[in-house]
Amino acid sequence: MNFSSKHIESAVNAFATLPGIGKKTALRLVLHLTQQPEEVAEQFAEAIVSMRKNIRQCERCYNLSDDRLCNICADKRREEGTICVVESIRDVMAIEDTGQYRGVYHVLGGVISPIEGVGPEDLTIDPLLERIEKDEVKELIMAISPTIEGDTTTFYISKKLEGKDIQVSTIARGVSFGGELEYADELTLGRSIVARQPYHK
Amino acid sequence: MNFSSKHIESAVNAFATLPGIGKKTALRLVLHLTQQPEEVAEQFAEAIVSMRKNIRQCERCYNLSDDRLCNICADKRREEGTICVVESIRDVMAIEDTGQYRGVYHVLGGVISPIEGVGPEDLTIDPLLERIEKDEVKELIMAISPTIEGDTTTFYISKKLEGKDIQVSTIARGVSFGGELEYADELTLGRSIVARQPYHK
Structure with missing residues (x-):
């Protein structure tokens, strides 16, 4: 030009x-x-x-922050016993926008990926484990991509927590609300049948 | 968000x-x-x-410029007798990118549009007329949108130049080179038949 x-x-x-x-x-x-x-x-x-x-990283959850602690960690009304583990700050924003979650977060900064040379030590997994040790964390909600790398990361973290009194859960996945079956991708539809839920009247 | x-x-x-x-x-x-x-x-x-x-406007052609004159006006090798009149600096860049034009430019800053309250005095038409008076301009190439407003602007300028020894032309419009007839819009195809050119062997 x-x-x-x-x-x-x-x-x-x-x-x-x-x-x-x-x-x-x-x-x-x-x-x-x-x-x-x-x-x-x-x-x-x-x-x-x-x-x-x-801009800096929250010292506790690694979300972007203006201060030492981000305004979610600094908010006394949030349930500190529940940590939602996400890959990036964009996921924090997406979940916050739903207004459905009252716990706190932990931003991993990615997922374990041997192909891209990302090991557990490149993510904020150690600080997460320390946090679980120190604070009284009751539940870890894994909101990680359902890819091989994401599943590996979830597996790695849950393995590290074996024997500890902490509930590890993953977010519900399936056909989206309002989504028509015929337009759902095969993987989602297939898995949503395998992971079917009991119907409550 | x-x-x-x-x-x-x-x-x-x-x-x-x-x-x-x-x-x-x-x-x-x-x-x-x-x-x-x-x-x-x-x-x-x-x-x-x-x-x-x-950034400022070229004092002569109203193109964006780093200096008093833009680098096109400052270039002694350009033919000063030919002025291509365009609506915006983006048009200057588009024409320059073709590498086919060796004359100079004049950027109007828009077209006459009574609906949007743009009159001749809001454009750089007076400086253009002064420029034609002062320099020895032989040809004015109107490269203006083929809309009612564009046609009005071309008509207004050509009217102001009546009786002066200056050739006013417009750029050729028609079906694009490599364009298939069936995909050309009706207006372009219709006008390209009306404005057919003699065939030279």
Whole structure:
């Protein structure tokens, strides 16, 4: 592309480093900013720098946080005895958005994957085990992808907890509510029959 | 969405003001930046602020420019006698990318649109007429959208130039090269028959 301006070119290149943003989209965003007052561009830049500078990981659950503890861990009304184990902070947000969960979280930072060279020591599994030891945790809800790597991770953690007085559960999986059977993928439908639930009148 | 961090929230809101970027995409971009070193976020912000601060309009053609004149107007090898009139700088980039044009440009900044309250005085038509008066312009190529507003703009400018020794032309429109007739839209196909060209062996 011919930008006819070094400044435009470097701003486009900066945007194009972001995931899912190609050069054409980047150009659209940059041209939009050229039409805004200078303060708007400055505030935009300031929000990004300040975010990156001040954001840190919650010392307890590894969620993103403004302080030492994230606002979920800091909330006294949350049930500390129940920990929902997730792969990423995006999963925390998704579960929080449902408004159905009152326990706390633990963000693993990924799943065990020998192919990608991710071992248990690369994840926050040890801090999780320490946390379970220290706090009085009664239940661990594993909300991990149902992939081979995810299942391995769940298995590894449950194995480490053998002999301990703690309930390990996984989130319910099956055909989605409102989902039509014919459109459900084969794996989900198959497993939802195998894992059928007793019907309560 | 529940961000559990004010910094994340304000960065997401900043990204979400950009055209075509919703909250979910904005979150994806922000989370990507949280995983980059602090310098990366700073360089990103710096590229935007510096672009917005230093970018200006070319005093002659109203293209975006780093200097008083854009690098097309400043290029002595371009034919100054031919001006291609376009609506936006994006059109300049598109034409430059073809590598087929050696003249200069004039960016109108839009088209005359009574419905949207855009009159000739809101566009750079007067500077264009002054430019034609001052420089020795031989040809004006109108590369404007074939809409009612675009046609009105072309008509308005050509009317202003009546009696002057200047050739006004429009870019060729028709079925695209390599385009199959059956897939061409009706308007394009219809007009391409009306505006048929003599065949040269």
